[in-house]
Amino acid sequence: MTTDAWLIQLQENGYRLTEARRAVVQTIQTSSRALTPVEVFDIARKKYPALGLVSVYRTLEKLEELHLIQRVHQPQGCQAFIAEGSGHEHLLLCQNCGQVMLFEGDDLDGLINTISKKTGYIIRDHWLQLFGLCEACQ
Amino acid sequence: MTTDAWLIQLQENGYRLTEARRAVVQTIQTSSRALTPVEVFDIARKKYPALGLVSVYRTLEKLEELHLIQRVHQPQGCQAFIAEGSGHEHLLLCQNCGQVMLFEGDDLDGLINTISKKTGYIIRDHWLQLFGLCEACQ
DNA sequence: TACTTATTGAAAACGATTTTCAATTTCAAA
DNA sequence: TTTGAAATTGAAAATCGTTTTCAATAAGTA
Numbered sequence: 001m002t003t004d005a006w007l008i009q010l011q012e013n014g015y016r017l018t019e020a021r022r023a024v025v026q027t028i029q030t031s032s033r034a035l036t037p038v039e040v041f042d043i044a045r046k047k048y049p050a051l052g053l054v055s056v057y058r059t060l061e062k063l064e065e066l067h068l069i070q071r072v073h074q075p076q077g078c079q080a081f082i083a084e085g086s087g088h089e090h091l092l093l094c095q096n097c098g099q100v101m102l103f104e105g106d107d108l109d110g111l112i113n114t115i116s117k118k119t120g121y122i123i124r125d126h127w128l129q130l131f132g133l134c135e136a137c138q
Numbered sequence: 139m140t141t142d143a144w145l146i147q148l149q150e151n152g153y154r155l156t157e158a159r160r161a162v163v164q165t166i167q168t169s170s171r172a173l174t175p176v177e178v179f180d181i182a183r184k185k186y187p188a189l190g191l192v193s194v195y196r197t198l199e200k201l202e203e204l205h206l207i208q209r210v211h212q213p214q215g216c217q218a219f220i221a222e223g224s225g226h227e228h229l230l231l232c233q234n235c236g237q238v239m240l241f242e243g244d245d246l247d248g249l250i251n252t253i254s255k256k257t258g259y260i261i262r263d264h265w266l267q268l269f270g271l272c273e274a275c276q
Numbered sequence: 277t278a279c280t281t282a283t284t285g286a287a288a289a290c291g292a293t294t295t296t297c298a299a300t301t302t303c304a305a306a
Numbered sequence: 307t308t309t310g311a312a313a314t315t316g317a318a319a320a321t322c323g324t325t326t327t328c329a330a331t332a333a334g335t336a
Contacts, residue, residue, distance in 0.1 A: 016302050016313060037292085052316040057293065073265070078216045079292080092259055103253050115241050115268060121230055123270035127211075130253060132261035154282060154333050175323085190285040195324065217323080277336100284331065293322075300315065306308080 001086070003029045006068055015062060023048035024059040033098040034072040034080035072100065073129065092130040096137035103130075139221070141167045144206055153200060161186035162197040171236040172210040172218035210238065211267070230268040234275035241268075 003026045007017055015021070023044040028035055035043070041056045060081055063069040069081045072091065082091070085102040092101040112123050141164045145155055153159070161182040166173055173181070179194045198219055201207040207219045210229065220229070223240040230239040250261050 014313095018301070018314065020315070050316080054294085054316065055314080058314085073211045073216060078211065092253060092257060092261070094259070095262065101257050101259070103257065105252070106249055111244055112268065114243070115230060116270075119230060119239050119241065120273040121232070121239070121268075121270045122276055123230070123268050124233065125269040127265065127267040127269075129265040130250065130259075130261050131263040131265075132254075132259045135258040138260055152282095156283065156333075158284070188285080192285065192325085193283080196283085279336080280334095282331105282333075284329105286329100287327085289326065290324080291322100292324100293320105295320065296318085298315100298317100300313105302313075303311100305310090 001029070001068070001083070006063070009066055009068060010062065013062075013066060019048050020051050020055040021059050023051055024056055025063070028060075028063070028069060028081060029083055031082070033100055034074075034082040034093075036077075036079045036081075040081075073127075090128045090130070092132065094134040094137055095131050096133055099134050099136075101134075139167070139206070139224070144201070147204055147206060148200065151200075151204060157186050158189050158193040159197050161189055162194055163201070166198075166201070166207060166219060167221055169220070171238055172212075172220040172231075174215075174217045174219075178219075211265075228266045228268070230270065232272035232275055233269050234271055237272050237274075239272075 006025045006029055007022065010021065010025070011017055024040060026047070027040050027044040037053065037056050037060060040060070041051065041053045044056065045051045060069065064071070064081070067084055070084045071078060072080045072082050072093070074080070074093065082100050085104075087104065089102040089104050090106055092103055093099070106128055108126060108128070112126070115121070116123050144163050144167055145160065148159065148163070149155055162178060164185070165178050165182040175191065175194050175198060178198070179189065179191045182194065183189045198207065202209070202219070205222055208222045209216060210218045210220050210231070212218070212231065220238050223242075225242065227240040227242050228244055230241055231237070244266055246264060246266070250264070253259070254261050
């Protein structure tokens with residue numbers, strides 16, 4: 001998805017297009033690693049210096065609500081966000097540089113069936129995240 | 139593991155045994171759902187009313203360091219802790235009552251190999267968590 | 277029992293996030 | 307275009323969870 005597509009998504013959901021939002025959207029949409037609100041703030045302010053941190057929080061909130069971004073959970077903290085993929089995708093994170101890749105095609109049906117039988121649970125969702133080193137960092 | 143075993147673990151690592159620690163350890167060790175620091179505080183204070191919230195934080199810190207507890211990540215937040223299993227285990231959470239079960243035997247080798255080849259990453263770790271409904275909540 | 281040192285709870289400090297508010301900007305309707 | 311209602315803004319204040327500071331206390335060793 002492009003930055004413009006995100007802006008259109010916002011507009012179609014009744015939100016207005018402003019300079020603050022454009023700066024935040026562009027920043028996070030083009031990042032290959034997860035960014036915290038303050039990191040988004042620092043980067044986006046270079047394009048739009050009048051930006052306030054509060055607007056970053058408010059825009060991230062809306063982007064998350066529209067499933068355009070997702071929160072990234074890591075041992076060091078869970079405040080960072082990355083663009084969401086389309087469809088069912090999981091995250092692969094580089095433990096050195098922080099780069100995030102998305103991957104599809106996790107087949108957990110066998111595992112889920114086994115666990116379901118063993119525990120009596122109905123399993124409705126799963127989280128899977130892989131950690132490692134990207135090619136550049138090896 | 140029993141509560142006493144946890145206390146011994148603390149002692150063997152150079153920490154003293156105090157009433158505050160006993161109350162916190164017993165609370166979290168016997169809970170079948172993940173508890174936040176304040177929840178631990180509220181429960182443990184019933185046994186030991188003089189307990190301070192600060193001691194809860196400090197004890198949780200030590201228990202996490204000794205791998206007796208682990209942080210539970212959920213859509214609603216990542217501040218809750220649960221007793222860790224022994225060995226390589228993953229979490230299965232009830233979305234209704236919050237009960238946590240541990241399970242072993244995730245075979246992700248095939249998946250990890252595939253992703254590794256596709257992306258060029260060396261994969262060193264993974265997080266897997268299942269969400270659903272426990273028998274009582276179905 | 278005496279003594280060293282870890283541990284305590286209360287209060288203050290801190291950092292991240294949210295709320296409040298008056299001024300500004302967007303965008304639909306005229 | 308212009309107008310005007312309503313959304314959005316940034317700054318400041320408030321709030322929340324967590325950490326630090328500190329003097330008093332308690333644990334465990336000698």
